[in-house]
Amino acid sequence: MQQVKAIFTGEGLLARALRSSALTVAGFGGAQVLRLASNLILARLLFPEAFGLMAIVSVIIQGLMQFSDVGVSPAIMQSKRGDDPAFLNTAWTIQVLRGAGLWLVACALAWPVAVIYDEPLLMQLLPVAGLSLLITGFNPTALDTAKRHLRWGRVTAIEFAVQITGIVAAVALAWWWHSVWALVVSGVLSAGVALVLFWLFLPGAGNRMGWERLAASELIHFGKWIFLSTICGFLFNQADKLILGKYLSFDVFGVYNIGFFLASFPMLLGHMLTWRLLIPIYRELPPHESAANFAKLRRMRFAVTGGLMALSAGFALLGVWLIGIMYDDRYAMAGAVVVLMALMQLPQIIVMTYDQASLAAGDSRRFFILTLAKAAAMILALLLGLEWGGLMGALLGYGAAMVLAYPVVIWLARHMRAWDPVHDAAMTALGLALAALALWLNGAALTDLAQLSGW
Incomplete structure (x- = not known):
């Protein structure tokens, strides 16, 4: 036991990697148990079409996030300036502006997506679901700093708390409304809870609006390929839903x-x-x-x-x-x-x-x-x-x-x-x-x- 404890403690790469792996697996396992339980309950409170509609909404929201990803998080994780406050404030400013722009795009896409899938309700669902993009844009760079240094303890705990909040909200709203709106609103509530908890409980200096030319240049140079990569990554990961959602x-x-x-x-x-x-x-x-x-x-x-x-x-x-x-x-x-x-x-x-x-x-x-x-x-x-x-x-x-x-x-x-x-x-x-x-x-x-x- 002493040998095992020695391996998992300390600040070396192996210790941090093992702790991060254990936390990731434990957090993922707990999250999936909760996800499965909520899915079983929601499958009885809602109807199959609700899951189909929500799948389309989720694909569009995820697509907007990935189509506009300029690589802020991986840039912080790999850059030599990843702990520099000026670099982090510049990255956060880019992230906030991106979140606001994404919500506006989600609103603009509501009508054409509703026409493509012949479902008028999508015109209302997308602008509300898009609020999560606006909220997420304000997440602190302390989250990326934790990723950079393989310190996942608090992040995992916060993510678990956010998931529980989202599940409770989804089940309660589904019982009350019996509508796909329960899934949409609970997603927005989860984004808001995550924002508050990340700002309150992750260590590190708070972010503020700022723009340093050298930092912006590095972020943009690294991010231009990430931007294109995430578009392709979205198509790779979500092509089945985009294509099958149209044909089924x-x-x-x-x-x-x-x-x-x-x-x-x-x-x-x-x-x-x-x-x-x-x-x-x-x-x-x-x-x-x-x-x-x-x-x-x-x-x-x-x-x-x-x-x-x-x-x-x-x-x-x-x-x-x-x-x-x-x-x-x-x-x-x-x-x-x-x-x-x-x-x-x-x-x-x-x-x-x-x-x-x-x-x-x-x-x-x-x-x-x-x-x-x-x-x-x-x-x-x-x-x-x-x-x-x-x-x-x-x-x-x-x-x-x-x-x-x-x-x-x-x-x-x-x-x-x-x-x-x-x-x-x-x-x-x-x-x-x-x-x-x-x-x-x-x-x-x-x-x-x-x-x-x-x-």
């Missing part, structure tokens, strides 16, 4: 989102771990500097990928059963979606530890090229899959997209001297064995999905 009825689309909700747990955890940990780790352990650094990164990579694949295996093998015990017959098709989506996310899990190497080195251009390739592959694969095989074809296309983009992953990782073919080959073999077992166990449900998709 809202009730079927709502069922799809229930299935995606469960199957996405491993990917959400993986993105959270890599975003929180890998820029600082790659910055302090550049793989090109020594074989020892590469060996440490290999051990980290196997641990992250192995853990996420084990979690995916649970959903791939038990997805139909989980949906059966948690939801009523209206959501039965979601079981097959869980199984297939869990399998189709495996290629992303295998390569997700490479992306941040370029950002840690300050090379946001190569990061953009990779995200562009991934977005193009995802859109192409989804459209071809829909054309060829309906919903099931689209799900298969989701998995094929990352396979198509893999050569670009290798190109980026080799340039950073981070590519590990031994890891990729071993995890691919494990993934194929898992896929064979999951398909054998859930063949009947997948056959039903194939028939519903017109096969």
Whole structure:
């Protein structure tokens, strides 16, 4: 126990990384338990169309955040001036202006989005949901400072408190209104609570409006590629909802989102771990500097990928059963979606530890090229899959997209001297064995999905 305590205490990179990993996993696990419980309650208080409508609103809001991301957070995390007050105030000023602009854009988009999806209610939902963008713009840079130094204790506690607040609000409002408005309003309330708690409880000097020319120049130079990267990242991560939301009825689309909700747990955890940990780790352990650094990164990579694949295996093998015990017959098709989506996310899990190497080195251009390739592959694969095989074809296309983009992953990782073919080959073999077992166990449900998709 003393040895374990020694490993987790102290201010070295390993201790901070392990503490951050433990906090991330614990926070994520608790958050997902709460998220699942609230989803089960809301599925009974609301109707499938509400989840379909909210999925469209969420995609638009997330899209606005990503389409306008100028890389303030990663710039603070990797810059040598990341602790300089003048640099931080300039970054915060950019962030506040961006938040105000995003809310205005959300209001402007309300009418065309309502016309595209033939749903007048979206004209009212989007401006209200967009208030969360305005509020988030005022979050203090103390949040980014905590990320920079791998100090996640208070951040995790605050995020947990915010989630509880949002869930309680969503359930109470859904019981009262029985409307999609419960989901929208609770999201805005959560953003407001997060803002207050971050300002009150995160250590560090408060921000104020300021503009330093050199700081702005550095932020803009680094952020121009991040801006383009986040547009592509949005298209890669949300293309399924944008495309399927147009081609499926809202009730079927709502069922799809229930299935995606469960199957996405491993990917959400993986993105959270890599975003929180890998820029600082790659910055302090550049793989090109020594074989020892590469060996440490290999051990980290196997641990992250192995853990996420084990979690995916649970959903791939038990997805139909989980949906059966948690939801009523209206959501039965979601079981097959869980199984297939869990399998189709495996290629992303295998390569997700490479992306941040370029950002840690300050090379946001190569990061953009990779995200562009991934977005193009995802859109192409989804459209071809829909054309060829309906919903099931689209799900298969989701998995094929990352396979198509893999050569670009290798190109980026080799340039950073981070590519590990031994890891990729071993995890691919494990993934194929898992896929064979999951398909054998859930063949009947997948056959039903194939028939519903017109096969």
